[in-house]
Amino acid sequence: MKLKINNLSKTYKNGVKALDNLNLEIGSGMFGLLGPNGAGKSSLMRTIATLQKPDSGTIEFEGINVLEDNIALRKILGYLPQEFGVYPNMSAEKLLDYFARLKGISSKTERKELVKKVLEVTNLYDQRSKYVSGYSGGMKQRFGIAQLLLNNPKLIIVDEPTAGLDPAERHRFLNVLREIGTNHTVIFSTHIVDDVKELCHEMAILNGGKILAQGTPEQAEENLKGQIWTKIITREELETYERDFNVISSKYNQDNTLNIKVYSAEKPNETFVAATPQLEDVYFVALKSDQ
Numbered sequence: 001m002k003l004k005i006n007n008l009s010k011t012y013k014n015g016v017k018a019l020d021n022l023n024l025e026i027g028s029g030m031f032g033l034l035g036p037n038g039a040g041k042s043s044l045m046r047t048i049a050t051l052q053k054p055d056s057g058t059i060e061f062e063g064i065n066v067l068e069d070n071i072a073l074r075k076i077l078g079y080l081p082q083e084f085g086v087y088p089n090m091s092a093e094k095l096l097d098y099f100a101r102l103k104g105i106s107s108k109t110e111r112k113e114l115v116k117k118v119l120e121v122t123n124l125y126d127q128r129s130k131y132v133s134g135y136s137g138g139m140k141q142r143f144g145i146a147q148l149l150l151n152n153p154k155l156i157i158v159d160e161p162t163a164g165l166d167p168a169e170r171h172r173f174l175n176v177l178r179e180i181g182t183n184h185t186v187i188f189s190t191h192i193v194d195d196v197k198e199l200c201h202e203m204a205i206l207n208g209g210k211i212l213a214q215g216t217p218e219q220a221e222e223n224l225k226g227q228i229w230t231k232i233i234t235r236e237e238l239e240t241y242e243r244d245f246n247v248i249s250s251k252y253n254q255d256n257t258l259n260i261k262v263y264s265a266e267k268p269n270e271t272f273v274a275a276t277p278q279l280e281d282v283y284f285v286a287l288k289s290d291q
Helices: 041-048 070-074 092-102 108-121 137-149 167-180 193-199 217-223 235-244 279-289
Strands: 003-011 017-026 029-034 056-061 077-080 155-159 185-190 202-207 210-215 228-233 247-252 258-263
Touching: 003 041, 017 041, 017 056, 017 202, 017 210, 029 041, 029 193, 041 155, 041 185, 077 137, 092 108, 092 137, 108 137, 108 167, 137 167, 167 185, 167 193, 185 193, 193 279, 202 279, 210 217, 210 279, 217 279, 228 235, 235 247, 235 258, 247 279, 258 279
Parallel strands: 029 185, 029 202, 077 155, 155 185
Antiparallel strands: 003 017, 003 056, 202 210, 228 258, 247 258
16 A cells, blocks of 8 residues: 655645645655644645545555545545544444444444444544533544544545644554554654654654655654764853854753753764754754754
Protein backbone atom coordinates (compact mmCIF):
# COMPACT_ATOMS: atom_id res chain seq x y z
CA MET A 1 0.00 0.00 0.00
CA LYS A 2 1.79 3.08 -1.25
CA LEU A 3 0.61 6.67 -1.45
CA LYS A 4 2.58 8.61 -4.07
CA ILE A 5 2.41 12.40 -4.24
CA ASN A 6 4.19 14.16 -7.10
CA ASN A 7 4.79 17.88 -7.72
CA LEU A 8 1.76 18.97 -5.68
CA SER A 9 1.16 22.74 -5.57
CA LYS A 10 -1.67 24.85 -4.15
CA THR A 11 -1.93 28.63 -3.85
CA TYR A 12 -5.03 30.11 -2.22
CA LYS A 13 -6.86 33.17 -3.54
CA ASN A 14 -5.28 35.35 -0.84
CA GLY A 15 -1.84 34.55 -2.33
CA VAL A 16 -0.74 32.06 0.35
CA LYS A 17 1.28 29.23 -1.20
CA ALA A 18 0.12 26.29 0.93
CA LEU A 19 1.83 23.51 -1.07
CA ASP A 20 5.00 24.15 -3.06
CA ASN A 21 5.85 21.44 -5.63
CA LEU A 22 5.63 18.80 -2.92
CA ASN A 23 6.82 15.20 -3.43
CA LEU A 24 6.20 12.42 -0.92
CA GLU A 25 5.93 8.63 -0.82
CA ILE A 26 4.17 6.95 2.10
CA GLY A 27 4.02 3.20 2.78
CA SER A 28 1.86 1.20 5.20
CA GLY A 29 2.03 1.78 8.96
CA MET A 30 2.13 5.04 10.89
CA PHE A 31 3.53 8.05 9.01
CA GLY A 32 4.10 11.29 10.93
CA LEU A 33 3.80 14.65 9.19
CA LEU A 34 5.48 17.13 11.49
CA GLY A 35 5.41 20.90 11.07
CA PRO A 36 4.51 24.17 12.80
CA ASN A 37 1.06 25.74 12.52
CA GLY A 38 0.62 27.18 9.03
CA ALA A 39 3.19 24.80 7.49
CA GLY A 40 0.68 23.37 4.99
CA LYS A 41 -0.19 20.16 6.88
CA SER A 42 -3.97 20.64 6.81
CA SER A 43 -3.82 21.76 3.16
CA LEU A 44 -1.99 18.53 2.28
CA MET A 45 -4.40 16.40 4.34
CA ARG A 46 -7.45 18.02 2.74
CA THR A 47 -5.98 17.58 -0.74
CA ILE A 48 -5.22 13.88 -0.18
CA ALA A 49 -8.73 13.46 1.27
CA THR A 50 -10.16 14.96 -1.99
CA LEU A 51 -11.74 17.91 -0.15
CA GLN A 52 -9.85 20.44 -2.25
CA LYS A 53 -8.13 20.35 -5.63
CA PRO A 54 -4.48 21.32 -6.06
CA ASP A 55 -3.36 23.69 -8.81
CA SER A 56 -1.02 21.01 -10.18
CA GLY A 57 0.48 17.61 -9.37
CA THR A 58 -0.70 14.01 -8.98
CA ILE A 59 -1.70 11.68 -6.13
CA GLU A 60 -1.87 7.88 -6.47
CA PHE A 61 -2.97 5.24 -3.97
CA GLU A 62 -3.46 1.53 -4.64
CA GLY A 63 -3.64 2.15 -8.39
CA ILE A 64 -6.22 4.94 -7.95
CA ASN A 65 -5.59 8.30 -9.59
CA VAL A 66 -6.92 10.24 -6.60
CA LEU A 67 -7.49 13.59 -8.30
CA GLU A 68 -9.29 12.01 -11.28
CA ASP A 69 -11.32 9.42 -9.36
CA ASN A 70 -12.06 10.80 -5.92
CA ILE A 71 -15.10 8.52 -5.45
CA ALA A 72 -12.87 5.42 -5.63
CA LEU A 73 -10.56 6.85 -2.96
CA ARG A 74 -13.39 7.90 -0.65
CA LYS A 75 -14.58 4.29 -0.52
CA ILE A 76 -11.31 3.23 1.13
CA LEU A 77 -10.54 6.46 3.04
CA GLY A 78 -11.00 7.33 6.70
CA TYR A 79 -10.52 11.04 7.48
CA LEU A 80 -10.53 12.68 10.91
CA PRO A 81 -10.29 16.47 10.40
CA GLN A 82 -8.92 18.95 12.94
CA GLU A 83 -12.44 20.15 13.73
CA PHE A 84 -15.38 17.83 13.35
CA GLY A 85 -19.12 18.09 13.78
CA VAL A 86 -21.48 18.61 16.65
CA TYR A 87 -23.06 15.33 17.70
CA PRO A 88 -26.78 14.87 18.44
CA ASN A 89 -27.99 13.57 21.80
CA MET A 90 -27.54 9.91 20.95
CA SER A 91 -25.48 7.18 22.57
CA ALA A 92 -22.22 6.14 20.89
CA GLU A 93 -23.67 2.72 20.11
CA LYS A 94 -26.83 4.10 18.47
CA LEU A 95 -24.96 6.78 16.55
CA LEU A 96 -22.46 4.27 15.15
CA ASP A 97 -25.33 1.97 14.20
CA TYR A 98 -26.92 4.92 12.37
CA PHE A 99 -23.64 5.66 10.51
CA ALA A 100 -23.27 1.97 9.61
CA ARG A 101 -26.80 2.03 8.12
CA LEU A 102 -25.85 5.12 6.08
CA LYS A 103 -22.85 3.19 4.76
CA GLY A 104 -25.25 0.56 3.40
CA ILE A 105 -24.88 -2.21 6.01
CA SER A 106 -28.48 -3.42 6.11
CA SER A 107 -28.03 -6.55 8.27
CA LYS A 108 -28.76 -5.70 11.93
CA THR A 109 -26.53 -8.56 13.17
CA GLU A 110 -23.64 -7.44 10.96
CA ARG A 111 -24.03 -3.86 12.16
CA LYS A 112 -24.10 -4.92 15.81
CA GLU A 113 -20.89 -6.95 15.42
CA LEU A 114 -19.13 -4.13 13.55
CA VAL A 115 -20.17 -1.46 16.08
CA LYS A 116 -19.01 -3.68 18.96
CA LYS A 117 -15.65 -4.22 17.24
CA VAL A 118 -14.92 -0.52 16.55
CA LEU A 119 -15.99 0.44 20.10
CA GLU A 120 -13.61 -2.16 21.52
CA VAL A 121 -10.69 -1.06 19.30
CA THR A 122 -11.16 2.56 20.42
CA ASN A 123 -11.63 1.65 24.12
CA LEU A 124 -15.15 3.11 24.19
CA TYR A 125 -17.14 -0.09 24.70
CA ASP A 126 -17.71 0.60 28.42
CA GLN A 127 -18.97 4.11 27.53
CA ARG A 128 -21.17 2.93 24.65
CA SER A 129 -24.47 3.97 26.29
CA LYS A 130 -23.35 7.52 27.02
CA TYR A 131 -24.34 10.42 24.76
CA VAL A 132 -21.44 11.36 22.47
CA SER A 133 -22.26 15.06 23.01
CA GLY A 134 -21.24 14.54 26.67
CA TYR A 135 -17.91 12.87 25.83
CA SER A 136 -14.61 14.54 26.75
CA GLY A 137 -12.35 15.89 23.96
CA GLY A 138 -10.24 12.74 23.91
CA MET A 139 -13.27 10.46 23.85
CA LYS A 140 -14.76 12.43 20.95
CA GLN A 141 -11.48 11.98 19.03
CA ARG A 142 -11.60 8.24 19.69
CA PHE A 143 -15.27 8.20 18.62
CA GLY A 144 -14.15 9.91 15.40
CA ILE A 145 -11.73 7.01 14.84
CA ALA A 146 -14.50 4.45 15.59
CA GLN A 147 -16.69 6.20 13.03
CA LEU A 148 -14.08 6.08 10.27
CA LEU A 149 -13.22 2.43 11.04
CA LEU A 150 -16.80 1.42 10.08
CA ASN A 151 -15.62 1.89 6.51
CA ASN A 152 -12.72 -0.57 6.96
CA PRO A 153 -10.48 2.04 5.29
CA LYS A 154 -7.09 1.26 3.76
CA LEU A 155 -5.92 4.87 4.10
CA ILE A 156 -6.51 6.83 7.32
CA ILE A 157 -5.76 10.54 7.70
CA VAL A 158 -5.80 12.21 11.12
CA ASP A 159 -5.14 15.95 11.30
CA GLU A 160 -3.71 17.36 14.58
CA PRO A 161 -5.70 14.85 16.68
CA THR A 162 -3.91 15.38 20.02
CA ALA A 163 -4.09 19.19 20.09
CA GLY A 164 -5.94 20.23 23.24
CA LEU A 165 -5.97 16.77 24.87
CA ASP A 166 -4.74 16.34 28.44
CA PRO A 167 -1.75 13.96 28.92
CA ALA A 168 -3.89 10.93 29.94
CA GLU A 169 -6.32 11.36 27.01
CA ARG A 170 -3.43 11.93 24.61
CA HIS A 171 -1.82 8.68 25.80
CA ARG A 172 -5.10 6.74 25.32
CA PHE A 173 -5.62 8.23 21.86
CA LEU A 174 -2.06 7.40 20.73
CA ASN A 175 -2.57 3.81 21.93
CA VAL A 176 -5.67 3.54 19.72
CA LEU A 177 -3.75 4.87 16.72
CA ARG A 178 -0.88 2.48 17.45
CA GLU A 179 -3.36 -0.40 17.38
CA ILE A 180 -4.88 0.52 14.02
CA GLY A 181 -1.54 1.55 12.47
CA THR A 182 -0.46 -2.08 12.11
CA ASN A 183 -3.03 -2.90 9.39
CA HIS A 184 -3.52 0.42 7.59
CA THR A 185 -1.66 3.32 6.03
CA VAL A 186 -2.12 6.07 8.62
CA ILE A 187 -1.00 9.66 8.02
CA PHE A 188 -0.78 11.52 11.27
CA SER A 189 -0.26 15.29 11.11
CA THR A 190 0.95 17.14 14.21
CA HIS A 191 3.12 19.97 15.51
CA ILE A 192 3.96 17.89 18.61
CA VAL A 193 7.36 16.21 18.21
CA ASP A 194 6.70 13.63 20.96
CA ASP A 195 3.62 12.30 19.11
CA VAL A 196 5.80 11.34 16.15
CA LYS A 197 8.59 10.00 18.35
CA GLU A 198 6.21 7.71 20.25
CA LEU A 199 4.16 6.52 17.31
CA CYS A 200 5.63 6.72 13.84
CA HIS A 201 8.00 4.45 11.91
CA GLU A 202 8.41 7.03 9.15
CA MET A 203 8.15 10.81 9.19
CA ALA A 204 8.53 13.98 7.15
CA ILE A 205 9.04 17.57 8.28
CA LEU A 206 6.92 20.10 6.40
CA ASN A 207 7.22 23.89 6.38
CA GLY A 208 6.13 26.52 3.89
CA GLY A 209 4.41 23.82 1.84
CA LYS A 210 7.73 22.00 1.24
CA ILE A 211 9.21 18.76 2.61
CA LEU A 212 12.37 19.69 4.52
CA ALA A 213 13.36 16.17 5.64
CA GLN A 214 12.04 12.61 5.43
CA GLY A 215 13.03 9.23 6.90
CA THR A 216 12.78 7.25 10.13
CA PRO A 217 13.01 9.17 13.45
CA GLU A 218 15.98 6.98 14.46
CA GLN A 219 17.88 7.69 11.24
CA ALA A 220 17.15 11.41 11.51
CA GLU A 221 18.62 11.46 15.04
CA GLU A 222 21.61 9.37 13.91
CA ASN A 223 22.35 11.87 11.10
CA LEU A 224 22.87 14.63 13.70
CA LYS A 225 25.32 12.64 15.83
CA GLY A 226 28.31 14.75 16.88
CA GLN A 227 26.63 17.98 15.71
CA ILE A 228 24.46 18.96 18.70
CA TRP A 229 26.13 20.81 21.58
CA THR A 230 24.72 22.10 24.84
CA LYS A 231 25.59 24.66 27.49
CA ILE A 232 23.97 26.38 30.47
CA ILE A 233 23.94 30.18 30.25
CA THR A 234 22.19 33.12 31.93
CA ARG A 235 19.19 34.85 30.37
CA GLU A 236 21.28 37.97 29.77
CA GLU A 237 23.78 36.00 27.68
CA LEU A 238 21.19 34.53 25.27
CA GLU A 239 21.26 37.37 22.74
CA THR A 240 25.07 37.17 22.44
CA TYR A 241 25.01 33.40 22.00
CA GLU A 242 22.26 33.62 19.38
CA ARG A 243 24.40 36.13 17.48
CA ASP A 244 27.64 34.12 17.71
CA PHE A 245 26.36 30.53 17.41
CA ASN A 246 23.68 28.55 15.57
CA VAL A 247 21.32 28.23 18.57
CA ILE A 248 18.42 25.91 17.67
CA SER A 249 16.62 25.86 21.04
CA SER A 250 16.73 27.27 24.57
CA LYS A 251 14.91 25.97 27.65
CA TYR A 252 14.64 27.41 31.14
CA ASN A 253 16.00 25.47 34.11
CA GLN A 254 14.40 25.76 37.56
CA ASP A 255 17.02 28.29 38.69
CA ASN A 256 16.12 30.55 35.72
CA THR A 257 19.32 29.72 33.83
CA LEU A 258 18.94 28.57 30.23
CA ASN A 259 19.93 25.31 28.63
CA ILE A 260 20.83 26.11 25.02
CA LYS A 261 21.46 23.72 22.16
CA VAL A 262 23.70 24.63 19.23
CA TYR A 263 23.94 22.92 15.84
CA SER A 264 27.52 22.79 14.60
CA ALA A 265 29.70 20.28 12.71
CA GLU A 266 32.52 21.04 15.16
CA LYS A 267 32.61 21.83 18.88
CA PRO A 268 31.69 25.55 19.08
CA ASN A 269 34.20 26.16 21.89
CA GLU A 270 35.63 24.43 24.97
CA THR A 271 32.70 25.42 27.20
CA PHE A 272 30.17 23.33 25.21
CA VAL A 273 29.33 19.67 25.89
CA ALA A 274 28.24 17.13 23.22
CA ALA A 275 24.54 16.19 23.48
CA THR A 276 22.76 13.08 22.21
CA PRO A 277 20.52 14.24 19.33
CA GLN A 278 16.77 14.07 19.99
CA LEU A 279 13.95 14.22 17.43
CA GLU A 280 13.19 17.73 18.69
CA ASP A 281 16.72 18.76 17.59
CA VAL A 282 16.10 17.25 14.13
CA TYR A 283 12.90 19.33 13.89
CA PHE A 284 14.53 22.60 15.00
CA VAL A 285 17.57 22.10 12.73
CA ALA A 286 15.26 21.51 9.73
CA LEU A 287 13.17 24.63 10.48
CA LYS A 288 16.26 26.78 11.14
CA SER A 289 17.88 25.65 7.87
CA ASP A 290 14.70 26.69 6.03
CA GLN A 291 14.79 30.29 7.29
